[in-house]
Structure formats: C-alpha cells, structure tokens
Amino acid sequence: MVKKAILFDLDNTLYEYEPAHKKALRKVYRVLNKAINISSKKFMRLYNLSRLEIHQELSGTASSHNRTLYFQRLVEKTHNTVESKLILKLSDAYWNTFLKNMKLKKGVLSTLKELKRTGFKIVIISDLTTKIQLKKLLVLKINDYIDFLATSEEAGSEKPHSIMFLLALNKIKCLPNESVMVGDNKKADISGANALGIDTILISKQKGNFKKELEDYSKPNYLIKEIPELLKIIKDLQKK
Ligand SMILES: [Mg+2]
Known part of the structure; x- marks a missing residue:
C-alpha cells in the first residue's frame, strides 16, 4: 500500500522531553523557594503528589497534564488557599523555561x-x-x-x-x-x-x-x- x-x-x-522538563521544574522550585522558603525535597514531594492527584482525577484527558492544575494543587498544599499570582507565576516559569530548553x-x-x-x-x-x-x-x-x-x-x-x-x-x-x-x-x-x-x-x-x-x-x-x-x-x- x-x-x-x-x-x-x-x-x-x-x-528530548526530560532535559527541558527538569530545567523547568528547577526554575519553578527557585520561584517558589523565593516566595515561601521550601526545601527542594519537600517541593518535589508535593509536586509529585499534586501531579499524581491530577493524573488520577483527570485520567485519559489532556487536562491531566495541565501544569497550571499541578501548581494550583501544590500551592493549595503549601498555602491552604488559592494564591492566583503565585500559581500563574509558577506556571509561566515552567513553560518559559521548558520552551527555551527544548x-x-x-x-x-x-x-x-x-x-x-x-x-x-x-x-x-x-x-x-x-x-x-x-x-x-x-x-x-x-x-x-x-x-x-x-x-x-x-x-x-x-x-x-x-x-x-x-x-x-x-x-x-x-x-x-x-x-x-x-x-x-x-x-x-x-x-x-x-x-x-x-x-x-x-x-x-x-x-x-x-x-x-x-x-x-x-x-x-x-x-x-x-x-x-x-x-x-x-x-x-x-x-x-
Ligand atoms: Mg511521546
């Protein structure tokens, strides 16, 4: 045929996805650490947990990969409320760094x-x-x-x-x-x-x-x- x-x-x-993703996540950590002083270990634990939750809740849909949802969930864990400015800042930091490093x-x-x-x-x-x-x-x-x-x-x-x-x-x-x-x-x-x-x-x-x-x-x-x-x-x- x-x-x-x-x-x-x-x-x-x-x-290659991984190098860009890793750099983007490191940048997100630096932005968050500046705001609330958090260890990188705790950041990674909360990020992975947030990602897992969103994945499970939205499994099979495009939104299950939505970084803004991951960071919203992460900030809900660190701040116990919606911090719009910070969530958007983390999301922008992620994608700007990711795109630059692809x-x-x-x-x-x-x-x-x-x-x-x-x-x-x-x-x-x-x-x-x-x-x-x-x-x-x-x-x-x-x-x-x-x-x-x-x-x-x-x-x-x-x-x-x-x-x-x-x-x-x-x-x-x-x-x-x-x-x-x-x-x-x-x-x-x-x-x-x-x-x-x-x-x-x-x-x-x-x-x-x-x-x-x-x-x-x-x-x-x-x-x-x-x-x-x-x-x-x-x-x-x-x-x-
Ligand atoms: Mg693929």
Whole structure:
C-alpha cells in the first residue's frame, strides 16, 4: 500500500522531553523557594503528589497534564488557599523555561524536510493541550513542515484511544493503511495506531527484544534509534 502520511508523536519523539522538563521544574522550585522558603525535597514531594492527584482525577484527558492544575494543587498544599499570582507565576516559569530548553533530536529537521519534499502529509498527534503544543511547533521551528496538529484536548481522549488517530487521519483525508505512526511510547503511540491498522515505528534507544513480548498491539512493526532511519523504512514500505 502506498503511504501518503506520517503521523508523529511530539514529546520525546521529535525532541528530548526530560532535559527541558527538569530545567523547568528547577526554575519553578527557585520561584517558589523565593516566595515561601521550601526545601527542594519537600517541593518535589508535593509536586509529585499534586501531579499524581491530577493524573488520577483527570485520567485519559489532556487536562491531566495541565501544569497550571499541578501548581494550583501544590500551592493549595503549601498555602491552604488559592494564591492566583503565585500559581500563574509558577506556571509561566515552567513553560518559559521548558520552551527555551527544548532541542530537536538529531536529524529531525532534515527528515521532516525530506518527507515534505517527497510529498508526504505530516501530522503531529499529541496528548496535551493545543496552545502549548502550538508554541512548541513554533519554538522548535518545525511548523512549516507540519500539515496538521491533532491534540487530546481537541479529540476529548488521549492516545491510545482510536479517536486520536481518526481525528488526525480525517484532517489529512487518509486511510489508516496509507499512513505510518512514529512515536516513543508503546502503549499510547504504538498500540493505539496498530489497533487501527496503521503501520508503526517505535523510536527507542533501548534494544528491542520483541520476541519476549506477546504478539499484541504494543509490538511495533519497526524499531529505530534515530528519526532519519525512518526514511528507509518508508521507502521500503512504498514497494510493498
Ligand atoms: Mg511521546
């Protein structure tokens, strides 16, 4: 089947999430410490607890990743009330630092350029709120190579729910077997796409030993270490 579209996960697939997140969280700690003098150990404990609570309460929705909700909950624990100025300050500190520290993974830009040049439609399919993902596309300077963005905020459910993939496919008017999904998360990206019959590529530094795994939807069709490797896979798929 001729492939017409590539669906990409964004976070930790096209750029490294952890370094930006860690720097952003450190900045949040410094801002909070200035306000109320709190140890970093206590900060991390309260942050993790707040994040866990919001995750549980809003599981499966884009809001479960909303940092403003995490910091609101954290400040409720430290102040036992709403401190609007402080909550917004922490949220802004987080995202400003995060966006400043994002870096595309090796070969991402040239791969996107090559895919565009050869006529592929490119969709970002991501479990977060639209506004922040739009900012990421701009800061990473990849907006010009992306045809559409589909977020869980827009779809109402997160990956691996089929609605995420169907929303993306509808935007580009492609069938599942005309597209390829590329992501770093076996459950969200790979099993969600496999369930619809979309070919899947997992990006992972770990060695894949899929023989041990069950032949279920979380098994990717292909495993790559770096994004440019997908060009050859897609070329081979065109011949099938
Ligand atoms: Mg990801």
